[in-house]
Amino acid sequence: MKPKIHVSEPNLSQADTSEEILILTDGRILAHNLTPDLAAVLRELNPNDEPMRRRALTDRKSRKIR
């Protein structure tokens, strides 16, 4: 298995956040620097992912963290 990795170049001035995900061939998704927004996206991709559900905390309307 050859995982594909997206590597971002963090720049605090230009970007507020940076995160990385690794999608495995067996369907597992690993994340590094998991932000609330990314957690919300991953939860939507797999609503049955219970650990992700607990990490997906962002209320996108208010942009506040619950």
Add this chain to the structure above:
Amino acid sequence: MICEMINESAVRGRDRRMVAQERVALAYESLSHCRLCPHDCGVNRLAGESGWCRAGARGRVFSAQVVVGEELDLIPTFAIAFSGCDMRCAFCITGADSWNPQRGEVFDVRSIAAKASMALDDGARSVMILGGEPTIHLPEAIQLVAALPADARLVWKTNAYVTAQARSLLAGLFDVWVADFKFGNDKCAERLAAIKDYQQPVQQTLGWASADGELIVRHLLMPGHTDCCWEPVARWIATNLPSTKVSLRCGFWPAWKAREHPELRGTVTPAEIQRAMDVGRSYDLHLIE
């Protein structure tokens, strides 16, 4: 000498920000003969010298953002990552930033403290200081503690490869220590992280941290290292810190230079995760997510 100048038990009940402010000068002084980690370089970082970690006198930050991938009890946390490290883990997920103390932006205490305070106002439950290894930038980390709200829940995320001097400067400043126990033996530590005397200082730090505040011991499960690393780590915790929270992280991916080591070229399999959980349960560890 610095250890003797700090009365660790005198911290309790005092305003953490004041205690931190009082220690900033001592922490900077420690850089003039740096012995913050067991490499014991003794270089004068204030005069432009650098030792094993190559860090200078000024810390840099490569990431500062709200994240939710840490332990559930801590998230959302505003995580501030200093560049540079005193270890060389081949599989480091932030290798480019962690191995190079020149990455990121020069630390600005006002700016970072303002961002952290804003995140707390927006609902972040904690502020986490990490790296790389934040210990090598102790003066700035302590400055930051002095600038953060007194009631903020502060988390110190460390590789635990630090000295008594560093621990003494940190005493009483953090509510939670998240400390890695990465390797179950010195051989794996030397081969994968270029550290010869790993076990003793790390175990000392874990024992000390459990008395200083809340401790979460983290272990990143590595492919092929359940028996040589996780099992001895689990056994040590069960024997020495039986009630401590343990965070077994199973999201290993072959980052940075992991591919130089054949067994680290893939991820951890579901079967390995199951076996690792069984090991944790067999030692009756307090496993947390």
